[in-house]
């Protein structure tokens with residue numbers, strides 16, 4: 001039994017926030033943001049939009065494109081950085097929202113920017129083990145409400161955006177078009193170097209109305225360390241994946257790389273000697289949507305005809321944890 005990608009879906013909020021809009025909130029410039037990251041604008045939710053509402057929109061699009069109903073799905077794997085509730089996980093909320101008339105497992109994973117590859121690995125393993133036939137993977141990320149929009153938080157706040165991506169994978173006997181292999185890694189050594197630590201279960205009392213929350217309610221990042229590790233690990237994991245499947249980088253038709261920084265992706269592809277034209281970017285318009293970047297970018301690449309059935313494609317990502325991974329797929 002193998003696993004193939006059936007359909008994808010995506011959703012980004014309609015509200016566009018340009019670099020010029022950020023100039024009004026903090027000491028930054030369109031020139032700095034574009035030069036250092038490649039980002040021109042991002043999307044932010046407006047009141048009423050939630051992790052769940054974006055997840056539902058992306059999931060429904062994937063279901064409609066596959067001509068399926070919710071009940072045709074055997075399992076949900078959901079991931080995000082900051083969930084609507086601390087518990088239960090949004091996977092259960094999504095199960096309710098999509099209108100299932102039967103109970104299915106809804107698994108929430110927390111693997112940050114590499115989350116989509118972790119989800120794909122789990123889905124592929126469960127399908128190969130004949131546990132489930134069709135799995136819906138959804139990533140939905142809200143960053144805009146967690147960011148420090150003052151100059152103090154500018155190194156991170158200009159990078160992230162809101163959005164959701166979905167993918168349906170299913171069992172197939174096809175020896176041609178299927179997920180060939182996925183490699184995932186983590187190294188907790190630098191866990192705090194890209195983190196959002198509060199509110200935490202370790203605080204006594206957890207919420208104290210008499211104490212100002214402080215800066216740790218905002219994400220923190222050691223940008224240079226993350227950058228360096230991202231380039232090294234993404235390159236390493238691609239080589240590992242290619243070597244263990246005896247495939248040359250030159251045979252890859254298309255790469256969908258995590259959308260954190262255009263310079264990171266240029267360096268990774270250059271290191272692998274894969275031409276930059278063999279990829280697609282959404283970073284310029286949506287910023288870094290963490291776990292959602294791969295399904296969103298793949299969805300757009302498909303719609304724009306940059307990827308077609310039969311192509312040999314790779315997904316590659318790196319993020320907080322640190323976590324990283326890559327996937328090789330005959331689409």
Ligand code: UT7
Nearest residue numbers: 028029032036113154155158223224226227230260261319
């Ligand atoms: O999803 C995975 C996680 N994220 C990533 O992979 C991101 C990895 N890191 C990066 O992309 C880059 O490190 C950044 C884009 C965050 C920063 O680029 P950099 O070239 O490493 O810049 P820097 O942090 O060394 O900052 C250079 C200068 C500093 O000023 P001084 O000390 O040279 O005077 C910063 O204070 O730029 C300043 N700066 C800004 N200036 C304008 C930092 N953020 C901003 C900003 N606008 N938004």
